[in-house]
Amino acid sequence: MTTTRFFVYGSLSEGMVHFSKIQNFIVSSTPSQIRATAYRLKVGFPVLVNSGADLVSGQLVELKTSDLLIGLLDEFFGYNPQDPAKSLYHRQESLVSVIGGGLEKAWVYFLNPLKLPLNAMLIHGGDWIRSMEEQPALTAKLSDKQKCYISKLGSSSGRDIVPIDLQLYRELMNLELIVDKGRRLALSKLGHEVYRHLA
Template sequence: MSTPGMPRLPFFVYGTLRPGEHNHTWALAGRTVREEPATVRGLVLYEGPGYPYAVAGDGVVTGTLVEPDPGRYGEILHVLDELEDCVPGGTANVYERVTAEAERVGGGTERVWLYVAAPPLARRLCEEGTPIVSGDWLSRAR
């Protein structure tokens, strides 16, 4: 559930949580009040085992800005943290939830939560991972 004092930001999703992808269907569909295209600068996208990882770098990642239904925010936060193997403050995380500035396709920016590869995994991806050059999971070669 959400932590007292923690901002209730929208989420920036860039892989299997995007509309039309399999995790969106069960985790987010029908639970949001807004979904719109967006990008985040300062990230590089890497191939994962059926899903991508975002890592800090000199790139732009394409995704979707998703605003949960306010009455379901805590539920969605819990579901997404669990899906992303993210325990805030945990040491064995696969992903970490961080804040970033998303650029809406229609103009303007918005502060968001997004999940990036945790530091040990991020280092390994930078050394030997396969980047998704386009920065768009949906346009990668399949």
């Protein structure tokens, strides 16, 4: 069995929306920290940039891995090993401080600094957990009806017309989650981010 260490944070953490992607492959999980700079995206989840001196909390997880699993994680994070410069994230091996002592090497998905949105908010001190407790992610604030519509629109072919009532239309337009393309509605850039983070 091959195992690979990853430092995970944000939506891949236990209890978060994407934890199920790795849950069945975890061999061990240890609280740990990494030096980085944390930002919150408009959708509400954190990203790390490989710079700065903040100690950011996360988990050092050892996963039962295969080329397929690593390929799926790379795809999820928009990382292309053949073209890292254009990738949304970079997968880099970094030193992680294990709580209780010791340094371990692990793979970390850092946001490509060139792809950091202008509206991303710096998390002072890197405490993304507290930041999310104080201000939950946008996905947690949506009603079931709003989530259902975003999921339908996100999974439609693009030519499909997904019916909507006027009240829901106003709500999603005010949240900047949809755009009106005349004869049909589509997800905005933020809407696509929300769709990606819906369980």
